[in-house]
Amino acid sequence: MDYLNSRLMFGMVPGLESTRKLCEVLGNSQNKFKTIHVVGTNGKGSTSYYLAGVLQAHGFRTGLFTSPHLVSLRERIRIDGIPIGEADLDRLLLQVKAAAEQVHVEPTFFEVLTLVSFLYYAEQGVDVVSMEAGMGGRLDSTAVACGDIVVLTSIGLEHTEILGPTEEAILFEKMAIVEADERRVSKAFVLGGISDSLKKEALDYTQKRGDECIFPVVRNDIELPNLGHHYIENASLSLTAAEKFMRQNGGVAYNDALALSTLKSLSWAGRMQKLTDAQGRSRYILDGAHNSHAVRRLVETLEKYYHGCKFHCVFGALKDKDVGEMLRLMSPYVSHWHITKTPYPRFRELSDLRQQLESLGLPVASEGELNRDFLNSVDAAALGENTSTPVLVTGSLYMIGETVQLLKNDYDALSFFRGMTPSTNEHR
Secondary structure (H helix, E strand, C coil), rough: HHHHHHHHHHCCCCCCCHHHHHHCCCCCCCCCCCEEECCCCCCCHHHHHHHHHHHHHCCCCCCCCECCCCCHHHHEEEECCCCCCCCHHHHHHHHHHHHHHHHHCCCCCCHHHHHHHHHHHHHHHHHCEEEECCCCCHHHHHHHHHEEEECCCCCCCCCHHCCCCHHHHHHHHHHHHHHHHHCCCCCCECCCCCHHHHHHHHHHHHHHHCCCCCCCCCCCCCCCCCHHHHHHHHHHHHHHHHHHHHHHHHCCCCCCHHHHHHCCCCCCCCCCCEEEEECCEEEEEECCCCCCHHHHHHHHHHHHHHHCCCEEEEECEEEECHHHHHHHHHHHEEEEEEEECCCCEEECHHHHHHHHHCHHHHHHHHECCCCCHHHHHHHHHHHHHHCCCEEEEEEEEEHHHHHHHHCCCCHHHHHHHCCCCCCCCCCC
């Protein structure tokens, strides 16, 4: 872990040169399993998670690679839903460290974890990995494991200094993850959540390459624990990708009834997730919406499932987010703002959040560091109003992770995280 944390100083370095060098030294473990890549602006994690669950239900030994984590790094690397063990994580981190020293490469935090996942999936004999890309696609370190199916969830403006200034440029950066594959075989793209103009651009791109382009219909028969139509959209993508994978690889027939039954039990933690107490009362909604695109989906969901309700909202955000727009979008659905932050240095100061709210004419009900006492005080305030409206916690995945850590022993919906030791959380 000391070695991994030392990688943070290198920040984010787009490109595949270091990853390819290290893969070569480590035996190209990424070639020993099949990969379905999931790229996009928002929705990558849930789509990857649903896809892995459906593949596992059909009998495939299935890896899942996601980022960031909420509580522990171990969450990012799973096989059949079980996170990598601490001993295996330590052992493989040291293996990557030794390889890096051998070829005089300084890999980034994300590159190291990507390489650890390749080694782990290969040695554990997985059949297929549902692999969420980090940032972009073309220069993302996961690209060296590119398989024959790519799922694209959505496109929005993000990391424009690296991915490009327009949605079209970002679309091509993400779809170009396939260009890292030196086999030059035909690919299948499963695309959702994009505008008609972007669909045309995607079609042009795939036709020039001789690839298949699939735009799945959003199904109306999917039931999920996660609230929100956008999760139905993501699950629809995962079903199409799973069916396509099984048709390509033969041996196992896709069973739609089995897939739908499986999705009913798959709750993607921290994303429109309800926490219900022993009396059956909804006490919290956790949602990691951390940009305007995601907040729009959040308020659409609140309008549908909690029409006319106003929430006590625990809100915190990072310094690089458009907080003003996020607050403006949420304001019709919030009765009381409770602003907070964690010790993570990228968090906005409480004084800044207070100023942002006051400029919009929105008073602050309470403020403080995110801890158990702070959450209890907000919970008590909401319960004191004797309504059935839960407390909404949103604004940052980092904050959701801290909330999960604080509440994991109180709610069965968070039992996955019990016994996990918190570790450094970085997007990359």
